Amino acid sequence: MGVVISVNALLEGRYRAFLFDMDGTLLNSMASAERVWGAWAKRQGLDVETFLPTIHGARSVDTIAALKIPGLDPAVEAHGITQDEIKTADGIVEISGAHKFLSALPADRWAVVTSAPRALAEARIKAAGLPAPPLLITAEDVSAGKPDPQGYRLAAQKLGVDIADCLVFEDAAVGIEAGHAAGARVVVITETHHPPLASAHPQIPAYRDLIPHIGSDGYIRLAA
Secondary structure, eight states, X not given: OOOOOOHHHHHHOOBSXXXXXXXXXXXXXXXXXXXXXXHHHHHXXXXXXXXXXXXXXXXXXXXXXXXXXXXXXXXXXXXXXXXXXXXXXXXXXXXXTHHHXXXXXXXXXXXXXXXXXXXXXXXXXXXXTOOOOSSEEOGGGOSSOTTSTHHHHHHHHHHTSOGGGEEEEEOSHHHHHHHHHHTOEXXXXXXXXXXXXXXXXXXXXXXXXXXXXXXXXXXXXXXX
């Protein structure tokens, strides 16, 4: 199981690799996503204000399936929503300092693990102007989405590192649970949180005050 650490322990720790969630963690796509999902929810007769907070962090197909709407095919609906989101990827911006932080990492030491389908993930990363991830784990790569730890474990495996030596960057409750259950250490990015998210894991606003350093032992350390 993952270890709950403090902010001081976060900065004192050493890591083989960093694993990043995407939406809300590396980039802010909230306005784009809620615009598309809000229109869909309205067509289904759902209470939009109550529904929208449930879409973050989970795969679209899982979010729709959980509603158990009679006669609705979650896979078909999720595909339609994804296509609409790809078409409306404007207004997506990086989380503060994300580009500089990612650019400072060795290519074989980081991955993005997202609940988004691959085409949408690639469109949003490009729209935000972020470096293309050397390893991208998406909704299509797992049989169970977050909070299942499968995605994070798969990323660590493909990078050739022990998940216990990884630091997971997350922003959503289901993703935090997935990273912790995978056996990684977890830090919460809070730039898009209004109000703040309650979590036992350390929280930092963004990446602008973080600097990664590669030690002579090959481990990554963080300086603030």
